[in-house]
Amino acid sequence: xxxxxxxxxxxxxxxxxxxxxxxxxxxxxxxxxxxxxxxxxxxxxxxxxxxxxxxxxxxxxxxxxxxxxxxxxxxxxxxxxxxxxxxxxxxxxxxxxxxxxxxxxxxxxxxxxxxxxxxxxxxxxxxxxxxxxxxxxxxxxxxxxxxxxxxxxxxxxxxxxxxxxxxxxxxxxx
Amino acid sequence: xxxxxxxxxxxxxxxxxxxxxxxxxxxxxxxxxxxxxxxxxxxxxxxxxxxxxxxxxxxxxxxxxxxxxxxxxxxxxxxxxxxxxxxxxxxxxxxxxxxxxxxxxxxxxxxxxxxxxxxxxxxxxxxxxxxxxxxxxxxxxxxxxxxxxxxxxxxxxxxxxxxxxxxxxxxxxxxxxxxxxxxxxxxxxxxxxxxxxxx
Numbered sequence: 001x002x003x004x005x006x007x008x009x010x011x012x013x014x015x016x017x018x019x020x021x022x023x024x025x026x027x028x029x030x031x032x033x034x035x036x037x038x039x040x041x042x043x044x045x046x047x048x049x050x051x052x053x054x055x056x057x058x059x060x061x062x063x064x065x066x067x068x069x070x071x072x073x074x075x076x077x078x079x080x081x082x083x084x085x086x087x088x089x090x091x092x093x094x095x096x097x098x099x100x101x102x103x104x105x106x107x108x109x110x111x112x113x114x115x116x117x118x119x120x121x122x123x124x125x126x127x128x129x130x131x132x133x134x135x136x137x138x139x140x141x142x143x144x145x146x147x148x149x150x151x152x153x154x155x156x157x158x159x160x161x162x163x164x165x166x167x168x169x170x171x172x173x174x
Numbered sequence: 175x176x177x178x179x180x181x182x183x184x185x186x187x188x189x190x191x192x193x194x195x196x197x198x199x200x201x202x203x204x205x206x207x208x209x210x211x212x213x214x215x216x217x218x219x220x221x222x223x224x225x226x227x228x229x230x231x232x233x234x235x236x237x238x239x240x241x242x243x244x245x246x247x248x249x250x251x252x253x254x255x256x257x258x259x260x261x262x263x264x265x266x267x268x269x270x271x272x273x274x275x276x277x278x279x280x281x282x283x284x285x286x287x288x289x290x291x292x293x294x295x296x297x298x299x300x301x302x303x304x305x306x307x308x309x310x311x312x313x314x315x316x317x318x319x320x321x322x323x324x325x326x327x328x329x330x331x332x333x334x335x336x337x338x339x340x341x342x343x344x345x346x347x348x349x350x351x352x353x354x355x356x357x358x359x360x361x362x363x364x365x366x367x368x369x370x371x372x373x
Contacts, residue, residue, distance in 0.1 A: 020228075020231075020232055022228070043231060043232065045228075045231055045256070045260070046256070046259065047252065047253075047256050048252040048253075048255045048256055049250070049252030049253075051220075051250070051252070052224045052250060052252040052253045052256060055220075055221045055224030055225050055228065055250075055253070056224050056225070056227050056228035056231070056253070056256070057228060058221075058224075058225050058228060059194070059224065059225035059226060059227060059228025059229040059230075059231075059232065060228040060229065060231065060232035061228075062214060062225070062228075062229060062353065062356060062357060062360070063192070063228075063229045063232045063233040063236070063360050063364075063368075064232070064233070064357075064360060064361075064364065064366055064368040065228075065232040067228075067232075081220070082220075082221060082224075085216075085218035085219075085220075085221060086216060086218065086221045086224075086225060089218070089349050089350075090216070090349050090350065090352075090353045091349075091350050091353055092353075152370050153370065155369075
């Protein structure tokens with residue numbers, strides 16, 4: 001992920017009104033974390049489990065926050081229970097910002113991740129979570145605004161899957 | 175000590191606190207005792223403390239009380255560590271520890287009936303004020319503190335197993351209806367719109 005892409009993602013989240021993010025760090029989009037830490041308009045919560053992050057965001061939504069949960073695709077598998085038993089059942093409009101590891105567009109794909117990536121869309125479909133794949137930096141702000149609107153309109157989680165250009169490692173670690 | 179006795183005490187002290195309810199017996203009993211608009215039924219294992227934490231961090235000037243059980247807490251120990259990281263001053267978690275999975279109907283034991291200490295886990299997660307209490311007088315003191323003082327409270331309440339909750343009338347309000355009541359209460363008391371308008 002380039003610094004420019006990270007900046008555009010964070011600016012897109014701010015413009016869409018996202019003001020609460022619970023997360024676990026991962027390797028594709030971590031450049032957004034320092035920018036989020038500097039952003040005073042967003043409450044940032046470091047969770048220890050993606051399922052916990054989903055339930056924390058659900059609580060924030062219930063008191064009027066516009067929350068997102070940032071995590072690796074593997075975290076969606078871990079948080080399936082919390083998505084169904086809290087966010088979906090209650091009807092909480094939380095946005096999942098997911099690094100779509102193991103997807104065909106993942107520039108760091110390997111056998112470690114491919115099994116998750118290959119099943120991600122089926123998993124989201126099983127949960128009836130609307131999603132959008134974003135693989136280009138250009139227009140990411142619009143995709144973020146669209147998915148936040150989708151979540152708010154339906155009172156239901158919605159998901160952005162980041163792959164392609166967002167999965168190019170920068171900073172020397174490959 | 176029975177959980178119901180504790181909930182009777184707490185329900186009389188609630189004014190504008192937000193109360194997050196976990197699974198089965200707790201929400202049946204609380205529903206019987208309290209019609210407070212700030213009650214939010216989650217009704218699943220391993221969620222109430224995390225939802226309460228999200229509320230507390232999202233609305234830091236409101237007191238939030240999470241009513242949890244030992245089985246539910248054991249399912250989501252990750253949230254205990256996040257509470258220990260942020261130590262929100264407006265959050266109380268009461269863990270009613272009856273040392274069994276009462277919902278199993280044949281009362282299978284939880285690990286707290288052997289050696290595991292939820293107070294010890296919470297302290298290890300950074301919640302140095304975590305405590306365990308065993309009597310009604312101590313509970314009343316904690317309940318009064320939770321509804322009148324600042325400061326994170328993580329209180330493990332040792333209770334005996336009590337199946338009387340199963341005889342209470344079951345709530346008729348489902349999760350979505352509960353959510354709308356709760357959110358409208360937040361809108362009213364916080365003076366802000368939360369639910370979107372319709373075209």
